[in-house]
Amino acid sequence: APQNVGLVLMDAGGRNLLAIEREEKGRLVKSDIFVHPVSFSVQQTEHTDTPEEALSLSLNRYGSVELGYMQELTGSSEEELLTALKGRVFFNPLVGGYEIKDRFVAGNVIAKIEDIRQWQQVHMEADSRVEEALAALEEAVPEQIPFADLDFNFGERWIPTGVFAAYMSHLYETEVKIAYSPSLDEFSVSNTRTNVKIYEEFCVKGYYRSYDGMSLLKHALHNTVPNMMKCVGKDENGNDIKVRD
Structure with missing residues (x-):
């Protein structure tokens, strides 16, 4: 109303x-x-003259490359369509059909190459479409990073936490557990028992507080430093004047 x-x-x-x-x-x-869809046109195109437009209509309607539908739109044969769209669509044997380049040559191309190679070993059949698809994937493989350019800082997210845990367990001479939460981008650390290495040898004692080996380990994993403060005098109210140590 x-x-x-x-x-x-x-x-x-x-x-x-x-x-x-x-x-x-x-x-x-x-x-x-x-009553009817409003986010897209309900009128269906029955004919188009170009394979490119037929491809767009197929993607809009089905979300995939449907050669049968594209043949109906253009009156062209499958071979004619694929020739016209060469380099824009590729045959993916893993899904048993064609995919546009933006979808096929994307993501982890190295894993896709390995999967298609395995598919070839199983099917043992020569297919020029598969070889063409592999060539496109191999061309998209990123250049390998030289070893000298790799970053091996403590706490690198791509290094398994087990590597850090094994090293710290050896250094502290006690079992150290390290877990990483990707959603929080945060490490958590724990140890089975505290020993002299943790609370004495690898301990930093500041003016106000001490940071034992486990605290320093967590700071190292996050690439941060403890907030060490010291007193350099008193103010007019008798409170400590603190500065970074």
Whole structure:
């Protein structure tokens, strides 16, 4: 009802709510979304002259490369379509069909190459379409990073936590456990028992507090430093004047 419009608009999503109705000859009726799709055209194209447009229509309608549908649109044969779209679509034997370049030559291309090589070993059949797809993937393989450019800082996220845990267990002479949470980008550390190496040998004693080996380990993993403070005098109220140590 008209008197409810102001009340509805007080809500942040009020305009969306009003959109479920429309006025027709002085009456409010259900909007078009209840009757037919409104986010895309319901009119179907029955013919197009170019393979490129046929590909776009196939992707819009099916979300994939449907050669049968594209043949109906253009009147061309499958071979003619593939020739015209060479370099834009590739045969993926893992899915048993064609995919556009942006989807096929993307992601972990090295893993895709290995999977397709294994597929070839199982099927033992020569297929020029597969070789063409492999060539496109191999061309997209990123250049390997030289060993000298690799970063091996303590706490690198790509290094398994077990490597750090094994090293620290050896250094502290007690079992050290390290876990990493990708969602928080944070390490947690724990040890089975504390010994002299943790609370004495690898301990840093500051003016106000000490940081034992486990605290220093966590800072090292996060590439941070302890907030060490020292007193350099008193202010007029008798409080410590603190500076970084």
